[in-house]
Amino acid sequence: MHVTLVHVTVKAGHIDDFIAATRRNHEASVLEPGNRRFDVLQSPDDPTRFMLYEAYADAADAQAHKQTAHYLAWRDAVADWMAEPRRGVSWNGLFPVS
Numbered sequence: 001m002h003v004t005l006v007h008v009t010v011k012a013g014h015i016d017d018f019i020a021a022t023r024r025n026h027e028a029s030v031l032e033p034g035n036r037r038f039d040v041l042q043s044p045d046d047p048t049r050f051m052l053y054e055a056y057a058d059a060a061d062a063q064a065h066k067q068t069a070h071y072l073a074w075r076d077a078v079a080d081w082m083a084e085p086r087r088g089v090s091w092n093g094l095f096p097v098s
Contacts, residue, residue: 001036001093002059006052006086014081015047021077022052028070029054034061036093048083055093 010018022040029038036055043049056062065071 001097002056002062003091003093004052004054004062004088005091006054006088008050008052008086009083010048010050010078010081011083012048018050018078018081021074022050025070025074028068029065032056032061032065032068034058034064059090 008018019040019042026038026040029035034057036057037053038055039053041051041053043051054062054065056065
């Protein structure tokens with residue numbers, strides 16, 4: 001399994017906008033054939049900080065996600081709301097076995 005942890009910090013005035021756009025991306029992403037999980041997390045200590053937990057069957061499925069219309073729409077929508085560039089860190093998922 002290919003997992004990406006995406007660290008996001010949003011400008012304070014765009015938290016609700018970011019959540020709405022990310023919900024739309026989440027709802028479409030979980031329907032992708034290679035998707036195993038797509039969790040959206042918000043820090044309890046700092047509401048501007050988010051983490052996206054994206055798990056795909058393999059790296060090719062994760063890469064295919066970045067070509068979908070919903071991802072591209074999300075990427076463009078949230079670009080100006082970022083307080084700093086988002087950062088994705090890749091991991092190999094061991095368990096559960098997909």
